[in-house]
Amino acid sequence: MDSILEFIVGRYNYWLYILLMMIGLYAMISKNNLTKKIVGMNIFQTAIILFYISIGFKKGGTIPILEHTSHAVEVSHFVNPLPHVLMLTAIVVSVSTFGVALALAIMIYREHGTLEEDEILKCLEQ
């Protein structure tokens, strides 16, 4: 029992990202309103950022900024910098995708006057 509890508690970040990701995925595939879908997309991408940052964490580690004086760096004192770098890229990508999606939503609204998917589809079939 203790080992199961330890297993669950020891990985709680990972459970959270799964939850967040599924919320995003569900919003993206099932919502009717395009704005909600775009928001879902953003949640989905944020979940992956949480996942990567969790990979980089070390217990007792601090931010990876060294001091000029110290010569021998004790690696376990600093968190892993690589996932942070990768996620900076992912954040930028998610912002950019968000921008392009908004621009497309504006174009759609300009043409159809609505952002509800079923109404747009009805409009397109005519």
Added chain:
Amino acid sequence: MSGTMTYHFSVILVTFGLLLSFITYAMTWIKRSLCLPFAVLSIGFLSYCSFSLFILVIERGPFEYYLGGWPPPIGIAYYIDELNAFLSLLVYLVALINLLCNRERFLEKQGDRIGGTMALYILFITGLNGILLTADLFNLYVLLEIASLTGYALLAIGDKRQAPFASLNYVFLGTIGACFYLLGVGYLYIKTGSLNMQDVSRLITQIPKSPTILSGFIFILIGIWIKMGLFPFHIWLPRAYTNTFGPISSLIAPLGTKVMAYVIFRVILFVFGKEFSFEIYSLGHVATLFGVAAILYGAITALRQTDLRRMLCFVVITEIGYIVAGLGVGNINAIRGSLLHLLNDVAMTFCLFLSADHLIVNTGTKIEELKGVFQKTPFGSSIYVLASLSVIGIPPSPGFFGKWYLLQGSLEAQNFWVFGAILLSSLLNTVLFFRTFEEGYYHHTESPSYGPKKTSLSAYGGILASGLLVVLMGLLAHPIVGHIVDPFLLRARLP
């Protein structure tokens, strides 16, 4: 150029693409009329670089390029071999011909925004090239996003009612695809600690049975499959490619999906390896299933279409099915066939979309509107016939050779599902294309307006060049297999 300088062509190809696209956009705000000629010159220059790189690789064999001077696992590396150098040359050729052919139409459609559009155009092909050349899993993701973002923006140009909606749908699915890929890379990273393809592949062989690696494999595959439009994940494809502006569809339809198909081969054969994918886990069965489903679905659904370009989109889905089915069969002949088909398909689909676009401009988007088009524009239609015969697989055409190897491979593996699906779909494609020929050739409109609409000489030149590309790929099928595909398979340790 000195010997060392030529190695730099690999990076010049991608980074100068970026530089030139920035200048093209900046010119919007300085002198707008120069944007288009500058874009043409840029792509011309990049094609030249790509050609020199290809010659270099053929002469001296594959090589690595360390960006920033940091050797790989620490830094990012490029790995250039015959196959990706050739594919990159094809990408640039297609982009150049397409732009030369449709210069006036771009200018007419985009007007003052031409600089931005051209910058997106160059960024798109640059992104695809980066995807081809890189040997780093995360770098591939970033470039994938560049190619996707530019793709979303370009596809939204076109029919105002339909195109933005289709493109936004593609944004959602494309983002799911890219995020799944990123998640898969994260799973590989958490178990191996590396992002370089070669390094990851070395580390995976030590922990082949880990559930994390398996999930990473699944997510990377699904991510790329969404991006390449394989059957159950293809829902974004027909709508996005049908409603966009013609010259954009003839750029993205042949290139986008095929480059992602190349990524599948790269990832399966060089990151996970043959043992992991085919022997420990049965990728073969899954890929065969998806491939056969895609072939049959594409071939049958295409018959139901009334819109010419939409019909061609389903032909693209069928072609993707061939490539994946060949991978699923898994023996050397089948994979050789599917790689050859991938290369040929770039030329064939391009020629098909370009000439079909020419027909659409002259008549209308519906198939029944094609009546009498062969009289109206005999030249464009004959290139269309050439491309469609090649897609069907008439012997001296490039499509034939790819299918031949695929059939041979599936017979050797006793995989009659793939064998049957290829034969059946070829038959269905024959019916499909002859229906359009019939409309175009035999039916005459009551008041035939002879002669095509005003089409510039360069447009004819472009269509002719795309036809020549198809013919060349057919004539050179043997050397392509010998010098480009086989070395790749040899390095993947396929017997």
Added chain:
Amino acid sequence: MRYLYLLLVVLSASVLFYATLDFPQWGDPNSPASLHVSPVYLQRSLEDTSVPNVVTSVLADYRGYDTMFETTVIFTAGLACFVLLRVFAPKMKDTYYRHIQSGVVLHIKGQTTLLDGSRDFERIDSRWVPADIILKTISRFLIPFIQLFALYVVAHGHHSPGGGFQGGVILGASIILLSISFDLRTGLEKIHERGLGLFSATGVFIYTGIGALCLILGKEFLNYGVLSKILPVDPVMARSLGIFGVEVGVAITVMAVMVSIYNYVSSEGRLDEGL
């Protein structure tokens, strides 16, 4: 249909759970990710690049090539908004002027710049609401400090959390704050569309240009060490300076693109009236 979606979500979640079974403990300093490549960065950052902030050195040097494309992604987003939304013919037909002293609004049919230079009249949006005096005054006070802080974040990225992206976003936010608290025209007067377009291209051009300069000087792309040939410093310092150069480029692009996305999206691409 909804159950199908739920099924899909549960299916993906179960694959994710399955993958997690094999994960190392959260925060485990001996996980493979912490042992294979990343220690090299921590150990060598100072001697290789003389940058104490390892995130910055990995971002702009060891994996600088990724970051170049990342900046390009930002540039692409701005470009996409321009191509998709920009309408050069303004849709707004009428012009509105407000007499500042009396508050009387003149509604002029058609486009005009008749009273633009006038001291007694100000041009207003068609859906004008009186701007709050507190908001205006506070943002007028704050904006210079925000911009100063942004420059600090860019310049101090070597030694503290920060760098081009963060600084650029703060800089862009200050201009967006101006556009929100006054109106879009005020923001555009400070930095107009042409300037934003050129800035966004210049920033990425600086990044790629520094990379290409290294190529011309005879080393690999983005190998800043070779810059010591033209700068009066040793290769390690040259790397540090190269990183700073690209960070400045990143900041310029991010600033310009953030502001131009705001401009295009808030005015639906007409750049006449904002929020």
